[in-house]
Structure formats: structure tokens, C-alpha cells
Amino acid sequence: MTTALGSAAEILRAAKIVEGVVGNAWATDADGRFIYVTPDALTFLNLTLDDLNTPPEEGSLGWKRVIHPEDYEAAAATWRHSLRSGEPYNVEHRMLLANGAYGWGRSTGQPLHDGLGRILGWYGTVIDAGVSTSADNRPSSQTTDAPVHDAASNTPPLNLVHPHDRPAAEQAMARAFWHGIPQIVSYRRRQADGSYRWAELRAEPGYAVSVDVDPMVSKPGERWATSDTLGETVEAVRGARAVEGLFGAAFAFDPSGTFTYATPIAQTSIALTLEDLNEPLSVNSFLDGGDLGWKRSVHPDDYEDVAAALRRCLRTGEQFHHEWRVLRTSGQWVWHRFAVRPTHDTQGRITGWYGVGIDIDVYKKTEAALRERERELSQLIDMVPSHLWRLSPDGEPTFFNKRMADFLGMDAADMASPGMSRLDRLIATVHPDDAAEFGNALNRSLASGERFAMRYRLRRADGVYHWMSSRAEPLRNEEDRIVQWYGLCHDIDDQVHAEDALRESERSLRQLIETLPALIYCAAPDGKPIYRSQQLREFLGFNLEDKDEGARSRLVGTLDAIIHPDDLAVVKERYGHSLESGEPYALQHRLRRSDGEYRWVETRTAAMRNAEGAIVQWNGVCFDIEDQVRAQEELRLSQESLARASQAASLAELSASIAHEVNQPLAAVVANSHACQRWLNADPPNLERAQKTVERITRDANSAADVVNRIRALFRQSAEARTGASITGVVAEAREVLTEEALRRGARMDVAVESGLPTVRLDRVQIQQVLVNLIRNGLDAMNSLAGPRIVSIRARRSEEMVRIEIADRGRGVEFPERIFEPFFTTKGDGMGMGLAICRSIVESHGGRLWAEKNEPQGAKFIFTLPIEPDATP
Amino acid sequence: MNVHDHIVFVIDDDVRIQEALEELLASHGIHAVVFGSAGEYIDAEKPDVASCLVLDVELPDINGLDLQRQIAEGDHPPIVFITGHGDIPSSVSAIKQGAVDFLTKPFSDGDLMTAVRAAIAQDRQQRSQRADLELLRQRYARLTPREREVMPLVVSGLLNKQAAAELGISEVTLQIHRRNVMQKMVAASLADLVRIAERLEMPVTHSRRTGGSSVE
Incomplete structure (x- = not known):
């Protein structure tokens, strides 16, 4: 018989054992009334024991206060079910913590029976499920959606599992329970006819798994057992069993480290019996540094630490907590966490140790994976060639990635400074010119939740400002409240400078084009005008779009408007040809200025091609050459008149x-x-003076003769200027000089030059003068002629000479020889020098000049020039 | 005609012409001074006798016609132009400006001498007139201010009474002044004084009629 007090003590002890291992525990009486909760847990929940037993309202449970409202009904139902049925209690729920937040937890409970199978009370524990498992791994939906008691009914009763497979099945279920990860294991399931069939067990988290396996049920011959003598470790074994009820893998050993109990699963999973565990591997006892058989189950890398820690605990009586890799029967190394506590007798002497080993492989691996992932993530964050930052909803910087921290020379934590909010401190790192806008934009985003995006200059640790392109977006929770801001800040300094440089160069280029004293334009590959420089726009007085009208293209519209009508056809033809062929275009034509005046321009256009050689644009330049053309025209005219004047005047002036x-x-x-x-005649005659004057007369008369000689010499001296020339060209030139004059005087020149005349060595200018003089004489002679006024010019070969005849139809020559004498003239205004000089020129060339009577009327002047000896064909 | 009471200046850049003209003039008993350019002539010191300037149109420094215009302001000897190739516009211009003759080279002895003699005679007359005028000016300069006031009134034909009233003096005083003026200007009669006043280009300030009507 057990008294109520005794049963309470029994339950309490079980709870304490659990508490020793897990950290918290609870105990209730058979009716579910709490008799113990770990004080720390109460503090943690901000509750007293009485609170737990005092229903906040009729029909509810005391702990409703700390269970999330959504989870309470299920948890309460499960609990009531367990109280009624005696089935273990296991439910996951959110608990209200002292800090006001809900945290996920898993409560498990186990009844304690007396010898008659009556329930003495319940003990259990709460495990913070949210702490060491990530959200992904936490089984939330299954537990809430599927009530535990329902799920439990799907669990195959262990008696249906082939005894050999039970440990595996049990373990799978325990693992699922602990890790929240579904476990799948194959087992032999007993059929109704008693035979076994292979089946698969899916152990879902949330299943209540009873590990209360009676060791006596196990089959003789199985390689696991309980120590024959428990000795002083009875208490420890009992502790082990209590823990085992909750965690599945417990053991006990005596103060020397010799195992006296091990949960069957523990033995089978590592394939070591108690004997195997305790088998001495060396002469020394364990405490003296010797090794026992369990060493085989510990990873070699972990063993020394484990053994040393255990020996220390055995000596000092300290609690033992350690994690190491255990060699599973399957040959795998599996991480386990071991917790071991001593039991004491009334004198406080250690009587034994009990403990539990929990498979934490998934944690370890998950943790490692998480750590790796976090490392990778943080590496990623730090390695991203950008600045990443995070702000609180109030705009307080809470995180900078390494690059940003390095850039600013401070971390987000360093932002805290007295008298200044972190946000202001952040704003202070922005260039003074940008700070106000930055602050405004950021505050606007913080207030509105709109995305933040801005370019600004940020001060680097060395005080240099860098252009940044910054963006930030808010992260919202389920209630759509902003939890934090994630920002990215890209150093675009080089880009900005490059852009600036580009813009500057573009600007200066544009300015260059705009200010060049030329009319510049660009056209699309099809000729459509797409750009005109300032000067051209001003010249034309209209813009690109102004000619986009009607059916005509802009090109045609523009050409029609700006090209002189007389030039339009040729411009269109040539421009069209260039557009088609890609050949450069150059043309002089008249262009209409805005004031309506047509100006001569020279237009040159060439194609700009891309890398593939396709035309991408036509670039053109247009020079106003009006003045030039006009000047050229004037020059040409003045040159012509000068030539005429000089031809006409030279002899007169001479x-x-x-x-x-x-x-x-x-x-x-x-x-x-x-x-x-x-x-x-004087009286008397002054002979002396007369003599003197006579001398002077002689001297001065000679002087006059010299003048004439000098004139002859003048023409002889220019012999060096003579070159071999075709008389045909010289005749043509002379004719050209006089064409206009002849026309004016109503006369015409009839030129007949024999083809193939040999070249003559002559002074081109002098012979031309002779020709002009003779032709003009002919024209003069016919001034008063009524009939047709014709001067005929004939050139032909005559023996070793070229013979040129200039014939007129005038009155003829009265004195054919005298006319060649100097100062002899038949003209009213003549000086009488022309023919004299002409003869002098011809004779100096080795030819002759004479006059004949022309038939039927007029005079004929003939001169010959010797053929160049080596030029004879 | 004395050899030394007249002179001919010749300006021609051709030494042969200078020599020939100098000789020709000498054979006519006329002293000539020759110059190669207008500048030389202007700078030279010239004797104060009746003279003539034989000037070539084509000169190295300035054109002969330009020189004529330049010296037109002051007293200068009459000019006889000579030129290598005379054209009508030049000769017309020269004669209009007061040239005695315009001769084209080569010219005859007679033509040249006629022109030179005419020029010298003209100059002699001009010089005599200038001398007379100078004498009158010297005499006029000796008049007292009051006499200079009296003289225009007298030559204007005002009666003594009118002239005295004009000046605000007595008729007797005026008569004294008038007599002094006649003596100082060496005028034989009032008519002579009037002629002298004309030569001096003295303005006639009063007419007897207007003066008379104002008094009556």
C-alpha cells in the first residue's frame, strides 16, 4: 500500500530525476493537479504553482493562461484524454513566456503506476521546441491539424512488431518525437495469423511513443540484459528507468564506472551488451586511466575527452554533460548528447550514476549545416561587392555587412553615440550637400513604407566621399507591419565619375559641334535628318520636325524647302545615289537661308558605320561658300578684264x-x-659756247638712238623664257582674250589651225601679244566696214616653219613696209609702235613678219616661226 | 633790260634738259637757275627780282601741277609748263590755274622764249603793283586811330558836317584830321584818296545818301 503522501513523494522523485536531466519537470497527482514544477520554469512562465491549479474560468485548466489560445483546446483535450485513459501525454503548443512572447514548446507526460497498475500521478517535462530546431524543421501543422490522440491511434502497437525489430521501431519513434522529423523504418509486422510481414513504419513527430518496454518481455538469447547485481546502484537504475520512460535511452553505472543497467535500445543500437560495455580493455581500472569496452562505441577523436571528463565527474561527483559520436550497430557514427547524474545515499556518498543518451545527430548535422549555411550566407553578405545594411523600422542601423563597415570605418553597433540617434549618425555620414535630401527621403520611406532609392555621396573612413546608389525595401511580418529594412548600397563612384567624364566629354563635343563655324547635320541611314547644329538651325530658321508634314517624308520636305530649285534635281539624284551606295557625297549647291536668300554652300556627307560595316548614320558638314564663290567669280572676272586690259594696254603703255x-x-x-x-649768229659769234652745245646735241641724239636699241634688246633678252609649245594652244588663248571684244565690235574670228602642227620654241606671252595685236589691228581696220566683219586666223606648216596668217577685210595696207617702222601709224590714236614691236618679237624668235594684200579685200599679216629642230615629227 | 633785273627758274629732273634750257636762255641773255626737283626749288633762296618758273610736269617728288597748286597761295613767279607727253586735261588745268603757257617737248626756241618773256613781263608788272600797294600800306600805317576813323567816312563821300556828327567831333576838328589824312596818304585830291582807299580794299561803311536821310 502506498499512501497518498508516499505516492506524491514517488512522483516527485520521478519529476526530480527528469529535472536533473532535462532542466525542468513537473508532477501532478492522479487528477492532474500540479504538485511540483521546477521553480525556474515557473519564473520563466511568470506563474506560481497555485496559478496552474486555479482555473481562470469555469471548466478550463489553470495553465490555460500560458498556452496560446489557438493551441489550448487541443492541448487541454489531449491532457484530459491522458488523465482518463492513462496514456502518455505529448503535445506541442505555444507558451506565453515571461517576456510576453509566445514560444513553441513540447510537453510530455507519463503516468506513474503503483504495483496494482493504478495511477499514482503524472510526471513530465516541457521542452522548448523552438530553441534548437529551425522553423523549417518544426512540425507545426501536423500537431495542430491532427490531434494527438487521433494520431496516437494510428501508431502500431509494439506487440505487433517483431521483437527483433522493436528497438529500431522504438528508436525511430523516439527520434521522430525528439527531432520533429518523420522517421521511416522497416519492420516485421505480426499478422492476424501470427506470421510476420515486412512493413514500413512512418514515425511522425507528435506521436506519443511509449518506450515502456518490459525487459522481461524481451526474448532470451537476445544480446542485451540487465546486470545481475545492481548493488548500490539500485537507486541509479531506478533513475535510469524513470528517465528512460521519457527519453528511451538510459543507463546506470556504479561509482567506478562499471555499467549496471542500460536500456535495451541503448544496448542494441550500439550492439554492446553490459558485459561488452564493461569489458576491461587494459589492466588498469577505468578510474586509473584504463579503458572499458564502451570505448569501442565512442569515436576515437572524441574518446579521450569523454573518458577524462567522466573520470573527473566520477571523482568529484559533478554532473556529467558531454556530446560525442557513438558507433551505431549500422556502422554509422551518430552524435549523442549524454547527461549523467550521481545518486547519493543518506550520508551523501555517491551510490551510483544514471544518465541518458540522446541522439542529437540531426541537431549536430543541422547545426553544422546551419552554421555552414550561416557562414556561407555571412560570407556571401560580406563578399557581395556591395554594401548591405539593415535598419530597424525606426531607421536605426542594426547591421552593416563587412564591406560597408570597412568603408564607413564603423559597424552598425558603433553608430551609437551620445546625443545623437543612430539614424542621425547614419545621415551624418552622407555628404553635407546630400544629407538633407537623404534624411528626408529615408524618413519619408520609413514613414510610408515606400521603397527607398537614392544616389548620394557617402563618406569613406578616410574622409573621401564616394557616390553611392542606395536602395532599401521593408520586410513585413504577417500583420504587414514593417519588421526591418534591408538596404543595398552600391559604390558607383567610378561609374559616376565616368558618367561625369562622359557627360562632360559629350557636352564639350556637342559644344564643339555647336560652335564650329560650319553647318553640321546628321541623318538616319535612310537620309532622314535627325540632328542639326545650332548654326545650321539658325541658318535654316526651322527645326527638324518642322518639315514633318503630309505625305512627304521629312527628307523630301526638307530638301524641297532648302535647296535652290535649279539645284534640287541634282541634289536629290546625288544624295539618293549616296544613300543607296553608301558612297560619300560632296556637292556645291545653293541653300535657302531663313531670310529667303539662297547662299552657295559646299555639302559633304559621309556614312558612319558600325563594327559590322552597316551604316548607322550619315554625318554631314555644310560650308557657306557664298563669299568664296562670289570672290572667286569676281576674281575670275577681274582677272579676265585685267588680262584683256593688260593685253590691250601693254603695247600702248610701252x-x-x-x-x-x-x-x-x-x-x-x-x-x-x-x-x-x-x-x-651772235656778233661776234660765241664759238666756244656753240661748240659746247654741238657736243651736247651729239650726246643727246645718241642717247635717243640708245633708247630704240634698248627696246630691241628688251625682246631679245627674254629668249630664256621660251619653251616648246603648240601654236594651236597659243592661238586659242589669243582668241579667247579677244572673243568678248570681237563680239562687242560685231566681228567674229574664223580660226583654222592645221592638225598635227609641230611644236615651236616660243615665249608664250610675247607671241600671244603679237597675235592679239595683229588680230586687234584687223578688228580696228574693219571698224567702219558695212559687210561681215571677219578676222580669219590660219596656222599651217610651211617647210621648216609654222606660218600664221591674220587676215581682215578692211581697207588694206597702203604702205606694206613702212607700217613696221616705229612711230608710223595710220590710226588717229595710234602711237605707231605696235607693228614695230611685233616684228621685233617675231624676228627675235627667228621668224619673219610681213604684210600682204588680202583677197578680195583687206590686209593679211603673216608671220612665221621656226619649228623646233628635234620637235619635227 | 638788264641781265640782273630778271631771272628764270627751271625745274626738270632730266639733267640734259636742264643744261639745254640753261644754255638756250643764256644765248638769249637770260640768267637761269636750275633745280632737279620741286623740293630743291622750294628750299632755295631766290633773289627778289622779276622771274619766271619753267616747270616740268613729271617730277620725281611731286607732280608739277601739284606744285602749282601748292604755291598758288603766296606770291610766285608765273609758270611755263613743259612736258614729255602733254595731254589736254593737264594743260587746261595748268592754264586755268594761271600758267602762262604749256609746252610739249620738244618745243621750239621761239615758243619757249615768247612764253618766258611774257612771264617775266607779267611778273615785273605784278611786282610793281605789289610795291605800290606796299607803299600805300606803309602810309596808311602812319595814320592815327582817329585819322583811320575819319578816312573811310571821307572816302564814302560824307560831308565834313556829317562825318563830324558821326564821330561826335566838331567840323573844324574833322577838317584838321582830313587834311592830315590827305597829306599822310600823299593824295592829290579827294578822288586820289578814294582810289587809294580802293587799292587798300578799305570798306565803304557809309553812303552819303543813307547818311543824309538819317540826318534830315
């Missing part, structure tokens, strides 16, 4: 000059003659 030269000595001669005469 004549005047000669006249002066001759007149001077003549005047002196005359004066001296008169003086001489007077001296001779």
Missing part, C-alpha cells in the same frame, strides 16, 4: 614709255640746236 624716253633727249637736242644757232 609706246608711251618709249615716247617719253625718246622725247627727253630729243627735247634737249632741239633746245641745244637753237642755242647753238644763237651763239653762231
Whole structure:
């Protein structure tokens, strides 16, 4: 018989054992009334024992206060079910913690029976499920969606499992229970006829798994057993069994480290019996540094630490907590966490140890994986070539990645500074010119939840500002409240500078184009105008789009508007040809200025091609050459008139000059003659003075003769200027000089030059003068002629000479020889030098010049020029 | 005609012409001074006798016609132009400007001498007139201010009474001034004084009629 007090003590002891291993435990009486809860747990939940037993309202349970409302009904139902049925209690739920937040937890409970199978009370524990498992691994939906008692009914009763497979099945269920990960294991299931069939067990988390396996049920011959003598470790074994009820793998050993109990599963899973565990592997006892058989189950890398720690605990009586890899029967190393506590007798002497080993492989692996993932993630975050930052909903920086921290020279934590919010501190790192806008934009985003995006200059640790492109987006929770802001900040300094440089170069290029004193334009490959420089726009007085009208294309519209009508056809034809062929285009034409005046321009256009050689654009330049054209025209005209004037004037001027030269000595001669005469006539005659004057007369007369000689010499001297030339060209030139004059005088020139005339060595200018002079004489001779005024010019070969005849139809020559004498003239205004000079020129060329009577009327002047000896064909 | 009471200046850049003209003029008993350019002539010191300038149109420094215009302002000898190739516009211009003749080289002895003699005679007359005028000016300069006031009134034909009233003096005083003026200006009669006043280009400030009507 057990008294109520005794039963309470029994339950309490079980709870304490659990508490010793797990950290918290609870105990209730058979009716579910709490008699013990680990004080720390109460503090943690901000509850007293009475609170747990005092229903907040009729019909509810005391712990409703700390269970999430959504989870309470299921948990309460499960609990009531367990109280009624005596089935173990196991439910996952959210618990209200002292800090006001809910945390996931798993409560498990186990009844304690007396010898008659009556329930003395319940003991159990709460495991914080949310702590060491990630959200992904936490089985939330199954537990809430599928009530535990329902799920439990699907669990195959262990008596249906072949005894050999039970440990595996049990373990799978325990693992599922602990890790929240479904476990799958194959086992032989007993059929109704008593035979076994292979089946698969899926152990879902949340199943209540009873590990209360009676060792006596196990089959003789199985390689696991309980020590024959428990000795002083009875208490420890009992502890082990209590824990085993909850965790499935427990053991006990005596103060020397010799195992006296091990949960069957423990033995089978590592394939070591108690004997095997305790088998001495060396002479020394364990405490003295010797090794026991269980060493085989410990990973070699872990063993020394484990053994040393255990020996220390055995000596000191400290609780033992350790994690190591256990060699599973399957040959796998599996991480386990071991917790071992001593039991004491009344004198406080250690009587034995009991403990539990929990498979934490998944944790370990998960943890490692998580750690690896976190490492990778943090590496990723730090390695991303960008600044990453996180702000609280209030804008307080809570995280900078390494790059950003390095850049700023401070971490998010360093942002805290007295008298300044972290946000202000963050704003202070922005360039003063950008800070206000940055602050405004950020605050606006923080207030509105809108995405933040901005470019600004951020101060680097060394004080240099860098251009940044920054963006931030809020992360919202299920209630759509902003939890935090994630930001990315990209250093675009080089880009900005490059952009600036590019923009600057673009600007200066554009300015260059705009200011170049030329009209510049660009056109699409089809010729459509797409750009005009400032100067061209001003010149034309309209913009690109202004000619986009009607059915005509912009190109046609523009051309029609700006090209002189006389030039339009050729411009269109040539431009069209260029567009088609890709050949450059260059043309001079008249372009309409905005004031309506057409100006001569020279337009040059060439294609700009891409890497593939396809035309991407036409670029053109257009120079206003109006002034140039006009100047050229004027120059040409003045040159022509000058040529005519010089041809006309040279002989006249020469004549005047000669006249002066001759007149001077003549005047002196005359004066001296008169003086001489007077001296001779004087009374008495002054012979001396007369003599003197006569000398002067002789001298001055000679001087006059010299003038004439010098004129002849003048023409002889230019012999060096002579070159071999075709008389045909010289005749043509002379004719050209006089064309206009002949036209004016109503006369025409009839030129007939024999083909294939040999070249003549001549001074081109002089012979041209001879020709012009003779032709003009001919024209002069026909001034008063009524009939057709024709000067015929003939050139032909005559023996070793080229013979040129200039014939007119005038009155003819009265004195064919005298006309060649200097100062002889038949003209009213003539000086009488022209023919003299002409003859002088021709003779200096080795030819002859004479006059004949022309038939039927007029005069004919003939001159010959010797053929160049080596030029004879 | 004395050899030394007249002179001919010749400006021609051609030494042969200079020599020939100098000789020809000498054979006619006329002293000539020759110059090669207008500048030389302007700078030279010239004797104060009746003279003539024989000027070539084509000169190295300035054109003869330009020189004529340049010296037109002051007293200068009459000019006889000579030129190598005379053209009508030049000769017309020269004669209009007061040239005595325009001769084209070569010219005859007779033509030249006629022109030179005419020029010298003209100059002699001009010089005599200038001398007379100078004498009158010297005499006028000796008049007192009051006499200079009296003289225009007298030559204007005002009666003594009118002239005295004009000046605000007595008729007797005016008569004294008038007599002094006649003596100082060596005028034989009032008519002579009027002629002298004309030569001096003295303005006639009063007419007897207007003066008379104002008094009556």
C-alpha cells in the first residue's frame, strides 16, 4: 500500500530525476493537479504553482493562461484524454513566456503506476521546441491539424512488431518525437495469423511513443540484459528507468564506472551488451586511466575527452554533460548528447550514476549545416561587392555587412553615440550637400513604407566621399507591419565619375559641334535628318520636325524647302545615289537661308558605320561658300578684264614709255640746236659756247638712238623664257582674250589651225601679244566696214616653219613696209609702235613678219616661226 | 633790260634738259637757275627780282601741277609748263590755274622764249603793283586811330558836317584830321584818296545818301 503522501513523494522523485536531466519537470497527482514544477520554469512562465491549479474560468485548466489560445483546446483535450485513459501525454503548443512572447514548446507526460497498475500521478517535462530546431524543421501543422490522440491511434502497437525489430521501431519513434522529423523504418509486422510481414513504419513527430518496454518481455538469447547485481546502484537504475520512460535511452553505472543497467535500445543500437560495455580493455581500472569496452562505441577523436571528463565527474561527483559520436550497430557514427547524474545515499556518498543518451545527430548535422549555411550566407553578405545594411523600422542601423563597415570605418553597433540617434549618425555620414535630401527621403520611406532609392555621396573612413546608389525595401511580418529594412548600397563612384567624364566629354563635343563655324547635320541611314547644329538651325530658321508634314517624308520636305530649285534635281539624284551606295557625297549647291536668300554652300556627307560595316548614320558638314564663290567669280572676272586690259594696254603703255624716253633727249637736242644757232649768229659769234652745245646735241641724239636699241634688246633678252609649245594652244588663248571684244565690235574670228602642227620654241606671252595685236589691228581696220566683219586666223606648216596668217577685210595696207617702222601709224590714236614691236618679237624668235594684200579685200599679216629642230615629227 | 633785273627758274629732273634750257636762255641773255626737283626749288633762296618758273610736269617728288597748286597761295613767279607727253586735261588745268603757257617737248626756241618773256613781263608788272600797294600800306600805317576813323567816312563821300556828327567831333576838328589824312596818304585830291582807299580794299561803311536821310 502506498499512501497518498508516499505516492506524491514517488512522483516527485520521478519529476526530480527528469529535472536533473532535462532542466525542468513537473508532477501532478492522479487528477492532474500540479504538485511540483521546477521553480525556474515557473519564473520563466511568470506563474506560481497555485496559478496552474486555479482555473481562470469555469471548466478550463489553470495553465490555460500560458498556452496560446489557438493551441489550448487541443492541448487541454489531449491532457484530459491522458488523465482518463492513462496514456502518455505529448503535445506541442505555444507558451506565453515571461517576456510576453509566445514560444513553441513540447510537453510530455507519463503516468506513474503503483504495483496494482493504478495511477499514482503524472510526471513530465516541457521542452522548448523552438530553441534548437529551425522553423523549417518544426512540425507545426501536423500537431495542430491532427490531434494527438487521433494520431496516437494510428501508431502500431509494439506487440505487433517483431521483437527483433522493436528497438529500431522504438528508436525511430523516439527520434521522430525528439527531432520533429518523420522517421521511416522497416519492420516485421505480426499478422492476424501470427506470421510476420515486412512493413514500413512512418514515425511522425507528435506521436506519443511509449518506450515502456518490459525487459522481461524481451526474448532470451537476445544480446542485451540487465546486470545481475545492481548493488548500490539500485537507486541509479531506478533513475535510469524513470528517465528512460521519457527519453528511451538510459543507463546506470556504479561509482567506478562499471555499467549496471542500460536500456535495451541503448544496448542494441550500439550492439554492446553490459558485459561488452564493461569489458576491461587494459589492466588498469577505468578510474586509473584504463579503458572499458564502451570505448569501442565512442569515436576515437572524441574518446579521450569523454573518458577524462567522466573520470573527473566520477571523482568529484559533478554532473556529467558531454556530446560525442557513438558507433551505431549500422556502422554509422551518430552524435549523442549524454547527461549523467550521481545518486547519493543518506550520508551523501555517491551510490551510483544514471544518465541518458540522446541522439542529437540531426541537431549536430543541422547545426553544422546551419552554421555552414550561416557562414556561407555571412560570407556571401560580406563578399557581395556591395554594401548591405539593415535598419530597424525606426531607421536605426542594426547591421552593416563587412564591406560597408570597412568603408564607413564603423559597424552598425558603433553608430551609437551620445546625443545623437543612430539614424542621425547614419545621415551624418552622407555628404553635407546630400544629407538633407537623404534624411528626408529615408524618413519619408520609413514613414510610408515606400521603397527607398537614392544616389548620394557617402563618406569613406578616410574622409573621401564616394557616390553611392542606395536602395532599401521593408520586410513585413504577417500583420504587414514593417519588421526591418534591408538596404543595398552600391559604390558607383567610378561609374559616376565616368558618367561625369562622359557627360562632360559629350557636352564639350556637342559644344564643339555647336560652335564650329560650319553647318553640321546628321541623318538616319535612310537620309532622314535627325540632328542639326545650332548654326545650321539658325541658318535654316526651322527645326527638324518642322518639315514633318503630309505625305512627304521629312527628307523630301526638307530638301524641297532648302535647296535652290535649279539645284534640287541634282541634289536629290546625288544624295539618293549616296544613300543607296553608301558612297560619300560632296556637292556645291545653293541653300535657302531663313531670310529667303539662297547662299552657295559646299555639302559633304559621309556614312558612319558600325563594327559590322552597316551604316548607322550619315554625318554631314555644310560650308557657306557664298563669299568664296562670289570672290572667286569676281576674281575670275577681274582677272579676265585685267588680262584683256593688260593685253590691250601693254603695247600702248610701252609706246608711251618709249615716247617719253625718246622725247627727253630729243627735247634737249632741239633746245641745244637753237642755242647753238644763237651763239653762231651772235656778233661776234660765241664759238666756244656753240661748240659746247654741238657736243651736247651729239650726246643727246645718241642717247635717243640708245633708247630704240634698248627696246630691241628688251625682246631679245627674254629668249630664256621660251619653251616648246603648240601654236594651236597659243592661238586659242589669243582668241579667247579677244572673243568678248570681237563680239562687242560685231566681228567674229574664223580660226583654222592645221592638225598635227609641230611644236615651236616660243615665249608664250610675247607671241600671244603679237597675235592679239595683229588680230586687234584687223578688228580696228574693219571698224567702219558695212559687210561681215571677219578676222580669219590660219596656222599651217610651211617647210621648216609654222606660218600664221591674220587676215581682215578692211581697207588694206597702203604702205606694206613702212607700217613696221616705229612711230608710223595710220590710226588717229595710234602711237605707231605696235607693228614695230611685233616684228621685233617675231624676228627675235627667228621668224619673219610681213604684210600682204588680202583677197578680195583687206590686209593679211603673216608671220612665221621656226619649228623646233628635234620637235619635227 | 638788264641781265640782273630778271631771272628764270627751271625745274626738270632730266639733267640734259636742264643744261639745254640753261644754255638756250643764256644765248638769249637770260640768267637761269636750275633745280632737279620741286623740293630743291622750294628750299632755295631766290633773289627778289622779276622771274619766271619753267616747270616740268613729271617730277620725281611731286607732280608739277601739284606744285602749282601748292604755291598758288603766296606770291610766285608765273609758270611755263613743259612736258614729255602733254595731254589736254593737264594743260587746261595748268592754264586755268594761271600758267602762262604749256609746252610739249620738244618745243621750239621761239615758243619757249615768247612764253618766258611774257612771264617775266607779267611778273615785273605784278611786282610793281605789289610795291605800290606796299607803299600805300606803309602810309596808311602812319595814320592815327582817329585819322583811320575819319578816312573811310571821307572816302564814302560824307560831308565834313556829317562825318563830324558821326564821330561826335566838331567840323573844324574833322577838317584838321582830313587834311592830315590827305597829306599822310600823299593824295592829290579827294578822288586820289578814294582810289587809294580802293587799292587798300578799305570798306565803304557809309553812303552819303543813307547818311543824309538819317540826318534830315
